[in-house]
Amino acid sequence: MCLAIPAKVVEIGKGEGKDEDKGGVKAKADFGGVSREIDVSLVDAKVGDYVMVHAGFAIEIMDEHEAKETIELWREMLEKCF
């Protein structure tokens, strides 16, 4: 049930520069071609960020740099070892 899927934030709606006490900052996100409304009140997302979306909420901003490293470091390491 802790499934979360990546999506790209394309538009941030009401409450941008949000007030801490408020839930419910809405955004539009692109799930590989399908657009859906999500809530971004748990993260400081900007338009263009990839976020992990769980039950309609962005729970984390994906770290692009780390994403690259995970794959590339492993590729390199495995090249060297075999």
Place this chain on the structure above:
Amino acid sequence: MKHLDEYRDRELAQRIIERIHASSKKGIRIMEVCGTHTVSIFRNGIRDVLPSNIALISGPGCPVCVTATEEIDKSIKLSREHDVIITTFGDLMRVPGSKSSLQKEKANGADIRVVYSVSDAIKIASNNPQKRVVFLGIGFETTAPTIAAAVLEAKSEGIKNFFVLVLHKLIPPAMEALLSGGDLKIDGFMCPGHVTSIIGASSYVPVTQRYHIPCVVAGFEPIDILQAIYMLVEQLEEGQAQVEIQYKRGVTFEGNKNAMAIMERVFDRCDTVWRGLGVISKSGFKLKVQYREFAAEDSFDLSIPKAKEHPGCMCGEILRGVVTPAECPLFRRTCNPGHPVGPCMVSSEGTCAAYYKYQA
């Protein structure tokens, strides 16, 4: 989709599998705490490619499965109130309570609506001012902040007919409870990626220190899981017990500070009951005093007769990782996904459902 496809590369997977075979000498037992991992491990046939000295044990990380029968009974009682709309994640519908299930109540006319997000429940509340809308707040740390955000939204929007039955459960206390229970032998934990996106990998430091058990936080694609197993093997071969993050694209050591701050603002920690594990100290949440107007237990009478478990069901032992579904006498006989006896067969992430679907 970016951030998914690159973690399904067969050639890279093959390489990591070779590495695991080359490095792994000791007999080890790794628990995947999270139900989403259990399903991914089965779907990708990961058990079949590991050396025979590595055992993967499925843990308690299926929120529906650990929801206690008494909690289902309370939800059912709520659904029978004439002016109540129950909103819930779909998985909970078929979980058997002592006598009924939410699905049966719905068939009998209760207004129970499956929602994808707690935001939908808030919308239902604002569209139905004459009704009281109760959201069944199950889920771990991944889900709890979304419920906390919804409570803040309801408060700031002045929504008075929205209530939450807070049933959230927290993963690190459950891991400690498993280890201190004494009937389970575990050498390493594969920790849940999305729970840890919220709470941060530092949350497992006490477990590694107290029990000298390595914890690796893993993503959910096949490459992620294989890498995490490799990292655990390396630590175990060298006798280390560290917290490491495989899922670095989505997890940090500190966690999501916004989300944790929102949870802290809305919830206090409390003891809570887990199916199979019993009451675990400080493993749950309750709404803070300032948000009690949204607490279902304050606005409704939730007293119920003592909950009755199905006598043959071994979900409790399965959630503790001490038996596998094949050892349950009801598995595949009276209990199957079309007629689930226990919650581990109801949820697609339940260990029994995963064994049923993927193991011949």
